Amino acid sequence: MKIEDDLNTEHSRAMWLEWKRRIDPSHYPDPKTRAEAAESAQRSMVADGLIDRGSRPAPSTLLNEKGNPNFGLNFYVLNARGEFAGVSMYESHFAVCTAGGPQTLPTEPLFAEKLTG
Numbered sequence: 001m002k003i004e005d006d007l008n009t010e011h012s013r014a015m016w017l018e019w020k021r022r023i024d025p026s027h028y029p030d031p032k033t034r035a036e037a038a039e040s041a042q043r044s045m046v047a048d049g050l051i052d053r054g055s056r057p058a059p060s061t062l063l064n065e066k067g068n069p070n071f072g073l074n075f076y077v078l079n080a081r082g083e084f085a086g087v088s089m090y091e092s093h094f095a096v097c098t099a100g101g102p103q104t105l106p107t108e109p110l111f112a113e114k115l116t117g
Contacts, residue, residue: 049061070115072088072089072092072115073089074086074087074088074089087109088108089110089115090109090113090114090115091106091112091113091115094107
């Protein structure tokens, strides 16, 4: 099979994307429609106080009344020997299944309180 030089150009990629947009518009929306939807979502998030006008998370939504993070973050680790641990921003639990059966265990929290909100 001969590989045509033209198949790997910006022009051929643009033509392929246009074809994909026409046959599957839900996954490959028109760039103008996509931009309009993104702008609408951004305006909505600004109005709700989730982000400021610079598209950054609004500071008031990131911290709670104590000045601590207003969101949870969990990490689960497993080493080659099968030892495991769960660590989190706030009190939390994680599930694990070992030879002894399934268990729900507490994580090791950075802040000794529950996330509220």
